[in-house]
Amino acid sequence: MIKLAPSILSANFAALLEDVLKAEEAGAEYLHIDVMDGHFVPNLTVGPLVVEALKGRCRMCLDVHLMIENPDVFIDRFIAAGADLVTVHAEACRHLHRTLSTIKEKGAKAGVALNPATSPRLIECILPMADLVLLMTVNPGFGGQQFIPEVLPKIRQVRNMLDERGIKAEIQVDGGINASTAAAAVEAGATVLVAGSAVFGSGDIPSAIAQLRTAAMR
Ligand code: DX5
Ligand code: ZN
Numbered sequence: 001m002i003k004l005a006p007s008i009l010s011a012n013f014a015a016l017l018e019d020v021l022k023a024e025e026a027g028a029e030y031l032h033i034d035v036m037d038g039h040f041v042p043n044l045t046v047g048p049l050v051v052e053a054l055k056g057r058c059r060m061c062l063d064v065h066l067m068i069e070n071p072d073v074f075i076d077r078f079i080a081a082g083a084d085l086v087t088v089h090a091e092a093c094r095h096l097h098r099t100l101s102t103i104k105e106k107g108a109k110a111g112v113a114l115n116p117a118t119s120p121r122l123i124e125c126i127l128p129m130a131d132l133v134l135l136m137t138v139n140p141g142f143g144g145q146q147f148i149p150e151v152l153p154k155i156r157q158v159r160n161m162l163d164e165r166g167i168k169a170e171i172q173v174d175g176g177i178n179a180s181t182a183a184a185a186v187e188a189g190a191t192v193l194v195a196g197s198a199v200f201g202s203g204d205i206p207s208a209i210a211q212l213r214t215a216a217m218r
Contacts, residue, residue: 002186002216004209005030005063005172007196009045009143016050017057019200024058026209030085031060032174032194034143035078037068040092041141048074048081055082065113065174065194067140068092072099079106087111087134087172090122100129111172115140116148120158130169132192133158137185138175143196147176152188159189182215 006028011019020031031054036045051062064083068074071088078086086103090112093099103110112123113134123133135155138145155171162169173190178198185193195212202208 002190002213003029003170003192004199004212004216005032005192005194006199006205006209007032007034007065007143007174007194008050008200009034010196010200012200017054019205020054020058020060022205023199023209024060026206027213028060028199028209030063030192030194031058032063032065032196033083034196035064035066035068035074036141039069040089041067043141048077051078051081051083061085063087063111065111065134066092072102075099075102076106079103079108083108085109085111085132087113087132089113089115089140091115091118096123097126097129100126104129113140113174114154116151120154120161124161127161127165127167127169130167132170132172133162134172134174134194135190136175137173137177137181140175144201145176147178147181149184152184155185155188155190177212179211179215182212183218186216186218 006023036043061084100110109131111132172192173185174194177195
């Protein structure tokens with residue numbers, strides 16, 4: 001069963017809850033919240049206040065993607081604000097095992113993300129602790145970029161690594177996912193599809209979600 005995770009990065013921030021509820025009514029399972037610090041990525045977005053504002057207003061899994069340096073400093077605050085899943089970048093963690101342990105101890109699910117150029121070998125040792133592996137299919141920082149097809153073999157590689165070890169973690173793909181690219185990502189082994197511009201930038205949220213769902217089932 002493929003899950004859809006619309007990213008609020010492309011939503012209308014002046015009517016955020018309205019957009020979020022449209023996505024939920026259309027059947028989205030996760031709500032992807034992109035947190036950027038202007039250091040790890042060249043852009044700034046939102047913090048725990050936005051997670052707190054959405055907590056309790058929707059039933060979707062609040063999926064917080066931290067594109068920040070030194071994420072350990074903020075984990076507590078995002079979980080206290082209501083994050084159900086916290087994903088950190090392996091490239092930003094000096095002690096990845098400790099960081100993932102902290103997320104789980106504080107009661108959230110733990111995700112680990114890799115940029116397009118990062119090898120999955122970097123996370124091999126901590127795979128049993130991961131609830132989700134996020135494979136970036138664009139260089140993180142902005143919505144509306146083009147899917148990088150060179151990541152497809154890596155999705156397959158992580159799929160095999162998980163299957164060989166009997167690990168049930170989800171594989172999430174993020175960046176340039178739309179009705180044309182979703183099928184290839186799913187075929188390679190992705191189980192959670194993030195989509196920002198394809199959903200909230202589409203002008204018709206329910207039909208965009210329906211199109212993604214159909215594409216993912218192909
Ligand atoms: C990019 C973010 C993505 C972004 C995806 O750095 O991590 O979640 O919102 O946007 P689209 O789907 O438009 O590529
Ligand atoms: Zn993201």
